Structure formats: C-alpha cells, structure tokens
Amino acid sequence: MEKVIAARNLTKEYDGLLAVDHVSFEVNRGEVFGFLGPNGAGKTSTIRMLVGLTEPSEGSALVAGYDIRKEIVEVKRRVGVVTETSNLYDELTAGENLLFASQLYNVPRNERPTRIKELLERFHLTDRRDTKFGKLSRGLKRRVVIAAALVHRPEIIFMDEPTTGLDVVSARSLRKYIEELQKEGTTVFLTTHYIEEADQLADRIALIVKGNIVTVDTPERIKDKVKGTPIVEAILSREPNKLMIKNLGELGSVDLDERRISITTGNVMVALESLIHLAKQEGLEVQHIQTQRPSLEDAFVELTGISAESMMSEKSRGRR
Amino acid sequence: MLMDELRGIYYILMKDLKAYYFKPPNISWGILFPLVLALAFSLRNPEGLIELAPGLVAMAAVFGTTSMEAIVITFERRTGALERLLLAPLSTHSILFAKVLGGAMFGGMISMAMTALAVIFFKMRVTNPLLFSITLCLTLLTLSALGALVAVSVKEVFEAQTLSNYFRFPMIFLSGVFIPVQSIPLPLRFVSYLLPLTYSVDALKGVTLHQTSIGWLMLDTAVLTLFFFGFMYASNAMLKRSLK
Structure with missing residues (x-):
C-alpha cells in the first residue's frame, strides 16, 4: 500500500x-x-x-x-x-x-x-x-x-x-x-x-x-480488541440446569439471569449451535436468540478510559 | 515558481479590491475625506495653502492606506478567511504583499483625489510627474506596509485602529505636514527622523515646491525604500510567529 x-x-x-x-x-x-x-x-x-x-x-x-x-x-x-x-x-x-x-x-x-x-x-x-x-x-x-x-x-x-x-x-x-x-x-x-x-x-x-x-x-479490529468480544444471548422457556451451564461454560463465560442466558465467546457460530443443540437435548424451547458485538463506542471507552457520556456531551456541545 | 507567486498576488489583490475596497461606501469616503480636508484648511487659512498641499497629499496617503487595510487584515484573521490564503500554495511574503498592494491602491485613490484638489484649488504644481509618481507610490507602499505590520500584530479590529492611531497622529504632527521639521524642538526632531512620513513629505515638497534638492530627494526615496522592506520583513516575521 x-x-x-x-x-x-x-x-x-x-x-x-x-x-x-x-x-x-x-x-x-x-x-x-x-x-x-x-x-x-x-x-x-x-x-x-x-x-x-x-x-x-x-x-x-x-x-x-x-x-x-x-x-x-x-x-x-x-x-x-x-x-x-x-x-x-x-x-x-x-x-x-x-x-x-x-x-x-x-x-x-x-x-x-x-x-x-x-x-x-x-x-x-x-x-x-x-x-x-x-x-x-x-x-x-x-x-x-x-x-x-x-x-x-x-x-x-x-x-x-x-x-x-x-x-x-x-x-x-x-x-x-x-x-x-x-x-x-x-x-x-x-x-x-x-x-x-x-x-x-x-x-x-x-x-x-x-x-x-x-x-x-x-473499526472492526478496534472493536475486537476490547475484552468480552461477541455475546450470544438467548431467552429459554425455563431456567437451564447446571450441566448445561457447565457445558456452555467451555465456550466462554456464561451469565444466567433466570431464563436469560448470555455467553461471551470468541466463536459465535459454535456457541449458537451448541446452545440450540443443548437446549433441544434438555427439552427447552429457545424463545429468543441474538448476538451482540461490542460497539466502537464500547471499544473507545475501554481503550481510552473516556466515558461515553463525556463523548455525548462533546457531541451536544458540537451540535450547538 | 515566481510566476505562480505573482499570479497569486494578483488574484488576492483583485479579490480584496472587489470584496472590500471598491464598495460604494468606501469609494464615497475616499472622495469625501480629501474634499473635507481641503475645504477645512482652505477656510481656516486661505493663504499659504500651496505650502500645505504636499503635506495634505501625504496625510491623505496615511489615512487612505492604513484605515481600510488594518480592518481588512484583522477582519480576515477573525473570520478565518486569512487562514484560507495561508492554505494556498503561496509564500507568506506574497500574501502580505498582496494585502499591502490593496491598501496602497486604496490610499492611492484617495491621494490622487487630494492631489487633483490641490492642483485645481490650491494651485499646487507637479513639476516632475514621474518623480511625483515614484515618490507617491513609495509613500503608499511604505505606509501600507506599516498598516500591515500593525494589523498582523493585533487580534481585533478595534485594536488595529487604536494601534494605528499611535503612529498616525504623531506622524501628522512631527513629519512636516503642518510644521516644518526644522521648526520642531530638537528632542522631538529626532523622533521626526524615525518616521517614514517625514521623508515622504520632504520628497513630495521637493517635486511640487522645489524645496528639496535632487540629492535629498534621492536620500528620501532610499530611506522610504528601507522603511518599506523593514516593515515588510517585520510583518512577515509577525505573521510567521503567529503560525508557530
């Protein structure tokens, strides 16, 4: 180049x-x-x-x-x-x-x-x-x-x-x-x-x-630099059992909030497939599923230590 | 390269004349100012007007060159328009010279109006039009370069006007416009010799009233040239300093 x-x-x-x-x-x-x-x-x-x-x-x-x-x-x-x-x-x-x-x-x-x-x-x-x-x-x-x-x-x-x-x-x-x-x-x-x-x-x-x-x-690589990387989030028909959580835990960190499960993972596709497969095995219905990536704003905040709010106030000042 | 610089100077000058100098209110001021000046002096002192005429031409040059130019440069600095010129592929010398030419041309218009009035009503005689033109051009360029120096030294339009008056009024009283330099008390006479207008008035008297020998005339033009280059150098240094 x-x-x-x-x-x-x-x-x-x-x-x-x-x-x-x-x-x-x-x-x-x-x-x-x-x-x-x-x-x-x-x-x-x-x-x-x-x-x-x-x-x-x-x-x-x-x-x-x-x-x-x-x-x-x-x-x-x-x-x-x-x-x-x-x-x-x-x-x-x-x-x-x-x-x-x-x-x-x-x-x-x-x-x-x-x-x-x-x-x-x-x-x-x-x-x-x-x-x-x-x-x-x-x-x-x-x-x-x-x-x-x-x-x-x-x-x-x-x-x-x-x-x-x-x-x-x-x-x-x-x-x-x-x-x-x-x-x-x-x-x-x-x-x-x-x-x-x-x-x-x-x-x-x-x-x-x-x-x-x-x-x-x-921008993509900057987003990838922030820890946490992509998140797979699903809402199941009922709370999953400990074994399922343990199995999903091998793919990344798992957060559970009653029926809502979030997996922070480096491999979105594998996590999606495993989640659907394990839910089916346990007889759970996946009512909602989505993936989230850290935004550039998340990356900016993490890399610079400047809060999103302060950038927003810069923004509104600039708009005036 | 030189052609590019000359072209740039020409276009900046044309833009300044169109955007600022040749506006109807400025043209009317340019005509009214010498008219009022001439009228005021002819009413106050109808005798000896011919003696005063070269000084009045020089005075018209002082106000004509410095008044508008200081406003133009400081105004452009404030609005950021001067920055636009500084972004162009031109040297700061060329940009400043274009600005100085604008002030000199506007001052020239007013001085020529004053000269015409002095010739018609005060019976001033321009015995050597070529020498008169050279002297007047040098005067206009030098005073305009002084105006540029004042303008690049300050940030606000009103500061430029105030600072200009620190130069303008002492020059009017100490440069032989009304009182011959020889009649000024000795300590102040030294100040007179530090002012460019002293040499302009002396030279203009030389080419209209024959009060100056050719030798002194040459010395006057040489000193004015030195002042011009000195003011240009200082203005450029000030402008460059503001870019640091």
Missing part, C-alpha cells in the same frame, strides 16, 4: 502545553482515515501541522511525498482542506468563491468554468451560484467549502470536524459526499468526535486522547 501521509514523532507545544505528543502514523492512498477523539485531544493541531498552518515543535511528516518542514508549498498544492469553520468570503458569491479558489490553486484558466460548473452541480449548488456566501445556510456553506477544497483535484483532502454543527439531513448528505470521494480514489483524512461517523466512514481509525494516539486500526 502506498503511504500518502507518514507522520513521525509529530509534536506540538503551545506555551508549555503539549497538544500533540510525539504521534506517529501512516495513511494509505485512497483510504478514509479517521482521527477520533474528544475536543482538545490534538486532532486539529495535527491537521494544522500537516497542512502548513502551524509548524511542528518536534518531529516531521511526509504528505504526498513532500516534507512539511521543507516543502510546504508543494504539500499545499496537493492537498485540499476543509477547516472546522466555513471560512470563505461572505462578500463573494458561491461561484466567485470557487473561482477565487481555482485561481489561487492555479487551475488552468480554460478549465475553470467547467470545473466550477461540475462542482456546483455535484454539490447541488447550481441555483446558489450567485448567492453571497454570507447569505447561505450553514449546511450550504459547508458544501461550498468542500467544493472549494476540491477545485484543484487534490490527492488528499483534510476534513476537520466537517459535520459539526450541521442538522441531521446536511450531515448525512455530507457523509455521502465523503463516501463518493473515496470511491473516486481521493484520500480523506477526517477528524471527528462523532464515534458513529468514524465507524461509518473510516477504513482505519486513530484514537487520539490528550495528544497521544492510543491505537490505529480498522
């Missing part, structure tokens, strides 16, 4: 406070890489270093093959950035903002009208082309900002909390755009504090807390 971002000991210190603490990670070409963590975890500081908005205090990174310390202008040519705030020009229309972005990124003059038309259509902004940016709704502004970041067809797009503050419909359509970008082969570096967003969109996720990366892996 070709690496398009390779960070080595990237560190950022603000007035003695360590915002990013010697983080190292790699991002593969064409993947959606999620940077998941609560507010103040160091997500934005990491992005700002990678795109040249701030200098690292220590360490370095290669972005699109260029050193962020020595060749930042080359890096900037190859990346698009969607910042946390929609920071285009209120006084210019949506179309003029896209034109200005295409001029700044040196899109060939003859390609500009087609590219702008294409982006306006893609983000359903054609009828807002001549509306001043300042007059657009938050969701529409976000779309224009993403369109502006894509105007020069960047290899990598950095998105810093792109759905924060958006209503459900706008956030959902934005996630759809991110999926489309990935299908086209664009590498997406996405920071978010929405666990379900990272789970839905990211091929791999880095969990970052207090400037440190706790783990980097696929």
Whole structure:
C-alpha cells in the first residue's frame, strides 16, 4: 500500500502545553482515515501541522511525498482542506468563491468554468451560484467549502470536524459526499468526535486522547480488541440446569439471569449451535436468540478510559 | 515558481479590491475625506495653502492606506478567511504583499483625489510627474506596509485602529505636514527622523515646491525604500510567529 501521509514523532507545544505528543502514523492512498477523539485531544493541531498552518515543535511528516518542514508549498498544492469553520468570503458569491479558489490553486484558466460548473452541480449548488456566501445556510456553506477544497483535484483532502454543527439531513448528505470521494480514489483524512461517523466512514481509525494516539486500526479490529468480544444471548422457556451451564461454560463465560442466558465467546457460530443443540437435548424451547458485538463506542471507552457520556456531551456541545 | 507567486498576488489583490475596497461606501469616503480636508484648511487659512498641499497629499496617503487595510487584515484573521490564503500554495511574503498592494491602491485613490484638489484649488504644481509618481507610490507602499505590520500584530479590529492611531497622529504632527521639521524642538526632531512620513513629505515638497534638492530627494526615496522592506520583513516575521 502506498503511504500518502507518514507522520513521525509529530509534536506540538503551545506555551508549555503539549497538544500533540510525539504521534506517529501512516495513511494509505485512497483510504478514509479517521482521527477520533474528544475536543482538545490534538486532532486539529495535527491537521494544522500537516497542512502548513502551524509548524511542528518536534518531529516531521511526509504528505504526498513532500516534507512539511521543507516543502510546504508543494504539500499545499496537493492537498485540499476543509477547516472546522466555513471560512470563505461572505462578500463573494458561491461561484466567485470557487473561482477565487481555482485561481489561487492555479487551475488552468480554460478549465475553470467547467470545473466550477461540475462542482456546483455535484454539490447541488447550481441555483446558489450567485448567492453571497454570507447569505447561505450553514449546511450550504459547508458544501461550498468542500467544493472549494476540491477545485484543484487534490490527492488528499483534510476534513476537520466537517459535520459539526450541521442538522441531521446536511450531515448525512455530507457523509455521502465523503463516501463518493473515496470511491473516486481521493484520500480523506477526517477528524471527528462523532464515534458513529468514524465507524461509518473510516477504513482505519486513530484514537487520539490528550495528544497521544492510543491505537490505529480498522473499526472492526478496534472493536475486537476490547475484552468480552461477541455475546450470544438467548431467552429459554425455563431456567437451564447446571450441566448445561457447565457445558456452555467451555465456550466462554456464561451469565444466567433466570431464563436469560448470555455467553461471551470468541466463536459465535459454535456457541449458537451448541446452545440450540443443548437446549433441544434438555427439552427447552429457545424463545429468543441474538448476538451482540461490542460497539466502537464500547471499544473507545475501554481503550481510552473516556466515558461515553463525556463523548455525548462533546457531541451536544458540537451540535450547538 | 515566481510566476505562480505573482499570479497569486494578483488574484488576492483583485479579490480584496472587489470584496472590500471598491464598495460604494468606501469609494464615497475616499472622495469625501480629501474634499473635507481641503475645504477645512482652505477656510481656516486661505493663504499659504500651496505650502500645505504636499503635506495634505501625504496625510491623505496615511489615512487612505492604513484605515481600510488594518480592518481588512484583522477582519480576515477573525473570520478565518486569512487562514484560507495561508492554505494556498503561496509564500507568506506574497500574501502580505498582496494585502499591502490593496491598501496602497486604496490610499492611492484617495491621494490622487487630494492631489487633483490641490492642483485645481490650491494651485499646487507637479513639476516632475514621474518623480511625483515614484515618490507617491513609495509613500503608499511604505505606509501600507506599516498598516500591515500593525494589523498582523493585533487580534481585533478595534485594536488595529487604536494601534494605528499611535503612529498616525504623531506622524501628522512631527513629519512636516503642518510644521516644518526644522521648526520642531530638537528632542522631538529626532523622533521626526524615525518616521517614514517625514521623508515622504520632504520628497513630495521637493517635486511640487522645489524645496528639496535632487540629492535629498534621492536620500528620501532610499530611506522610504528601507522603511518599506523593514516593515515588510517585520510583518512577515509577525505573521510567521503567529503560525508557530
């Protein structure tokens, strides 16, 4: 796999406070890489270093093959950035903002009208082309900002909390755009504090807390890392006998609550088969059966020690 | 590479002129300001206006360059729009130079209006239009670079305005706009020589009133050039420091 971002000991210190603490990670070409963590975890500081908005205090990174310390202008040519705030020009229309972005990124003059038309259509902004940016709704502004970041067809797009503050419909359509970008082969570096967003969109996720990366892996593997793994849960017609519980105990840990039995196991299929077989042998009816896997939220809580409630409060703060 | 930077400067300048400077209220202020200034002085002191004219042109340049530019830069910093420029594949020097050019062009518009009024009503004579243009351009660029330095040193628009006044008003009184530098008491005269406007007024007097020899004129332009590069260097260093 070709690496398009390779960070080595990237560190950022603000007035003695360590915002990013010697983080190292790699991002593969064409993947959606999620940077998941609560507010103040160091997500934005990491992005700002990678795109040249701030200098690292220590360490370095290669972005699109260029050193962020020595060749930042080359890096900037190859990346698009969607910042946390929609920071285009209120006084210019949506179309003029896209034109200005295409001029700044040196899109060939003859390609500009087609590219702008294409982006306006893609983000359903054609009828807002001549509306001043300042007059657009938050969701529409976000779309224009993403369109502006894509105007020069960047290899990598950095998105810093792109759905924060958006209503459900706008956030959902934005996630759809991110999926489309990935299908086209664009590498997406996405920071978010929405666990379900990272789970839905990211091929791999880095969990970052207090400037440190706790783990980097696929969402599935991160879920597998937490102890307990999958649970098979069944409701039987009556309480099972001790022998049955002992036999099921060989497959994993068993919890019994009257007629409700839960088996935490590494092998779901074997547990399911054994449970049904033993119940039949004992003359028990299986009234309900289901399997449960630990969610990414469970994994996040276990790996980072941050409670789901505190992430939820981050979430509601972000929505305001 | 150089072409990319020049293109970037041009597009940022065009965007700034469209989005901020050439708005109807700014244009009307740009015309009204020198008109009111000229009228006020002609009513107060109808005699000796020709002596005052170069100073009034310099004063128009001071307010024209620094007022809007400081607002534009600090406003863009607050809204995050300046960050958008910093994300573009351009050096910070080019971004700042584009901003300085915007301020200089707006100041140029006001100074030219003042010059026209001075020529028509005060009978000021621009004896060497080429030297006058060079002097005025250097003045505008230097003062605009000073405006940029002020703007990148602060966070809020009102701070930029307050800080600008710390430079603007002493410059008006100590740079020979109203009182010749030679008449200023000695300790304050040293301050005068530290102000770029002193050299602008001296040079403008030279190309309109023939009060300055060609040697002094050359010295004035050399000092103004030094001030310009000094302010640009300091502004860039301040901007870069904010990125650390």
